[in-house]
Amino acid sequence: MLEVSSLHKKQTIENLIENTLTVSFPNGEYEDITEENIASESMSLKQSICDESKLKFGGCIAAEINIDIVNSIDRTFTNDLVGKWISVKLTQRFPSGEKLLPSAKLFLGTSLLPGETVAAKEYYLFSGIIDSAKLDKNNRNQRHVVAYDALSMLYDIDATNKLFNLWKTYPNGYKIGELVVLCLNYNGKHMIQVEDNKEILDEVINQQSGLTVRDFPTYNQAWLENSDTITYGELLKNCCELLGVFGTIIPNASYGVFRYIELGKSTEKYDFYENLYAEEYDCSGYNDFVFINGYSSREKKTIEFETLWGDESNSYDLTKNTVCRQEDDGTGGSAIHNVQNLLNGKTGERFYNCSYTPLTTTLDGRPWVQIGDGIEIESYVTDSNGDFVYDNAVQPKKEKVKAYVLSRTLSGIKALTDSIEAKGE
Structure with a gap:
């Protein structure tokens, strides 16, 4: 926000x-x-x-x-x-x-x-x-x-050959934080600035080993099983997913700035809405993760990893994330351990603390609200006839619906409206 x-x-x-x-x-x-x-x-x-x-x-x-x-x-x-x-x-x-x-010249009295x-x-x-x-x-x-915005261009540019040359130049791997910057500046012009989100990148970059993608196109069995290519946009999306964040372009007077978006860093409250449809349940966070580990000498295998956050198992599927499909570096599967350490840290907390009520709503347009922000809408409780339900003080009961701005359409100019949707199962 x-x-x-x-x-x-x-x-x-x-x-x-x-x-x-x-x-x-x-x-x-x-x-x-x-x-x-x-x-x-x-x-x-x-x-x-x-x-x-x-x-x-x-x-x-x-x-x-x-x-x-x-x-x-x-x-x-x-x-x-x-x-x-x-x-x-x-x-x-x-x-x-x-x-x-x-003004003493224009008005008769100071009142x-x-x-x-x-x-x-x-x-x-x-x-x-x-x-x-x-x-x-x-x-x-x-x-x-x-x-x-500039993200659209990244999905039009193939990154496969660039990555191949990158891994040959850096055989020990390339850190995810540096890979994000590479994606955004694929043409060398540095047209898209990256906000300094060191507090996020420090969560995944270990000074000794780092969380890296090792020998990606050469030894990763998951990659070799097909002839798929990858664009800079897809690679950037995969990096952000592993960090437990989203990526967006924050507009400015120039070309915009890339920002990591964490859900619900700030919340906007509304007591008026034009339309509101909210489910009666909440989508909960994740504490079980599935991802793929590939080897040079044997077929890929799916790894399931459960955190210690809670008893309920709500699984998050990372198996299609190419950054998670890492080749074992020969030291007992440390690539797997790096991913698990990541999910046990602050990054994992972002996956876990993401409960919200699925909804669609039309609100007054507030240009300071941005995607990823939390929203809290106060609505009246009604009975089966559509009449207000009253509390003991004979005041209409209200309830609060909480969600995130996951998708929105801001429309109009003089009369600005915001149509917001947060899907869920």
């Missing part, structure tokens, strides 16, 4: 004056596109870290934004927008909470207070590259722009 003062939040939720949208071009190729050329309420931003039926960590899913832009007398847009980098910024204006002091000063807060909603800018079929002065 973005850091925003409680006053800003309160004033925005209760007394918002206006929202305005600006599309800018970090490379300076175009002038900013402002509300003059943006069709009313046409923005739609889709973000997700998990859209599967059950909670799956890793989730490096590219964000998608849709905006309709219209020609004006002094400006015409063409298809050459395709391929251009953009940053999309929302500016909110609201009463600042500070009184607008009267006249005409209102409050106006404050403004900017939020970057998206950083990415335009994929298409097609003419509207019914209005040739309007184009529908679709753009995706």
